[in-house]
Amino acid sequence: MKLKISVVAGLLAVFAGVAGATDGNSNVLQLTKDNFDHVVKPADLMLVEFYAPWCGHCKALAPQYEEAAGQLKSKDISLAKVDCVEEAQVCSENDVGGYPTLKVFRKGLASPYGGTRKSEGIVSYMTKQSLPPVSQVTPSNHDDFKQSDKVVIMAYNLKPNTDLYKTFHSTATNLRDNYLFGESDDSSVAKSAGVSGPSIVIYKSFDEGRNDVNTKSLDENSLTETININSIPLIDEIGPENFSRYATSGLPLAYIFENPEDPKLAQHVDELKPIAEEYKGKISFVWIDGVKFVEHGKALNLIKDEWPGFVIQDLQAGHKYPMDITKPVSKKNVAQFVKDFSNGKVEPSVKSEAIPAEQTDSAITLVADQFDEIVYNNEKDVFVEFYAPWCGHCKRLAPEWEALAQSYENDSSLTIAKMDATANDIPPSTKFSISSFPTLKLQPAGTKEWIDYEGDRSPESLREFIKDNRGTKSATDGDKEAPHNEHKKDEL
Numbered sequence: 001m002k003l004k005i006s007v008v009a010g011l012l013a014v015f016a017g018v019a020g021a022t023d024g025n026s027n028v029l030q031l032t033k034d035n036f037d038h039v040v041k042p043a044d045l046m047l048v049e050f051y052a053p054w055c056g057h058c059k060a061l062a063p064q065y066e067e068a069a070g071q072l073k074s075k076d077i078s079l080a081k082v083d084c085v086e087e088a089q090v091c092s093e094n095d096v097g098g099y100p101t102l103k104v105f106r107k108g109l110a111s112p113y114g115g116t117r118k119s120e121g122i123v124s125y126m127t128k129q130s131l132p133p134v135s136q137v138t139p140s141n142h143d144d145f146k147q148s149d150k151v152v153i154m155a156y157n158l159k160p161n162t163d164l165y166k167t168f169h170s171t172a173t174n175l176r177d178n179y180l181f182g183e184s185d186d187s188s189v190a191k192s193a194g195v196s197g198p199s200i201v202i203y204k205s206f207d208e209g210r211n212d213v214n215t216k217s218l219d220e221n222s223l224t225e226t227i228n229i230n231s232i233p234l235i236d237e238i239g240p241e242n243f244s245r246y247a248t249s250g251l252p253l254a255y256i257f258e259n260p261e262d263p264k265l266a267q268h269v270d271e272l273k274p275i276a277e278e279y280k281g282k283i284s285f286v287w288i289d290g291v292k293f294v295e296h297g298k299a300l301n302l303i304k305d306e307w308p309g310f311v312i313q314d315l316q317a318g319h320k321y322p323m324d325i326t327k328p329v330s331k332k333n334v335a336q337f338v339k340d341f342s343n344g345k346v347e348p349s350v351k352s353e354a355i356p357a358e359q360t361d362s363a364i365t366l367v368a369d370q371f372d373e374i375v376y377n378n379e380k381d382v383f384v385e386f387y388a389p390w391c392g393h394c395k396r397l398a399p400e401w402e403a404l405a406q407s408y409e410n411d412s413s414l415t416i417a418k419m420d421a422t423a424n425d426i427p428p429s430t431k432f433s434i435s436s437f438p439t440l441k442l443q444p445a446g447t448k449e450w451i452d453y454e455g456d457r458s459p460e461s462l463r464e465f466i467k468d469n470r471g472t473k474s475a476t477d478g479d480k481e482a483p484h485n486e487h488k489k490d491e492l
């Protein structure tokens, strides 16, 4: 990392002037209301962490932040922190809503920090912030530049004002937070890169190490896509901090569940790389710590006693496709499974409790295997409570839900049902997922629609909702007064 970066002027001098700003051996500046403006306003670029001493995420960040501060010192990029308990005013002036909050400051102007909370990520992000969108690369720093980040994109021999030049520069400006971009029109640099004519090369510290971009009719979208696809390792580890990166791509996610202690982990992953390569840009392959995230495996219906396991998740449709757990996760089996999946030959896995032999309650027990049959019955409105066995609100609602169902027991055009949404998946026919418990939804007869119940849990409100939204007409709902159960009995 001997990259020459455009130097951030005078920062060191500023810090030298603020005596006692860092404690002991720390490279992180401690800011207070007395020195905040003096330090932050003149700085061309710095990162400030607003924290609270009791906050667990802040404690976890501290050593990473310290390490990053040490590494960034040589690049004249400073890291500072503000204790929001001691300096409540500074934090409220900076609109700090939670802890930790990280902000990048340029001459006192703040913008949100968009990197990770690991030292490597902080260094990489702040280095990019310190550089122009495209760095000018020379014969003497070309080799260093190519290796100065996990992914580096270089342009060679681009002529200013050509379409390719404009595409490269506008893409670089948009993606500057994520990647390092450089250019050179020096013929010896192009020669050492092994290119001739206008060229764009993606260098990376993993997998094949280099991708030569096809520049024919390249536009900003296609260049962005090419960079994004090629900058994710063929099979990387996935975790909570980078799940969203995969999720936003919209591609199905293929997981290898592994025990990280397994000495054969690298071998398993390597074996599947050619498959990941073949489906690059269509399916993202990852491996995941199956010991730590065993619950995630269960949620994907991958119920195994022993890893590795393999499952594909279609995040957009909310479907999951666990590979037969009795089959070893071999190259051959996975290749066949992925092929079948991409040809639409694999049915999504839908977890279901057994269909009840008989219904004992007025609120009928709904399970995934009987979902479509009961719910999409054109003669009946169906009002469903989706619950979780551990949920306290659900337990309190249970007797009231049963009473509601009882009060409609003679209404042949309304079904009141309950479904344990932890033991049953919502089948593919239905396009929602349950994120909180209890969730109450009405499916009016003759439609495929679902209407959310958002009122209070009183019987009156529930009845009113049913009356207003049901697709069928019912004698019970005919009268204007919200009937009490007693009253209704008399009517019938």
Ligand SMILES: *[C@@H]1O[C@H](CO)[C@@H](O)[C@H](O)[C@H]1NC(C)=O
Pocket: 232, 233, 236, 237, 238, 239, 240, 241, 242
């Ligand atoms: C994603 O997170 C895991 C750990 O949870 C890490 O090992 C991996 O390098 C990260 N990948 C990327 C591309 O950030």
Ligand SMILES: *[C@@H]1O[C@H](CO)[C@@H](O)[C@H](O)[C@H]1NC(C)=O
Pocket: 406, 407, 408, 409, 410, 488, 489, 492
């Ligand atoms: C349903 O009809 C039966 C038989 O007529 C009656 O005994 C019962 O009370 C009715 N239930 C309700 C809730 O109206």
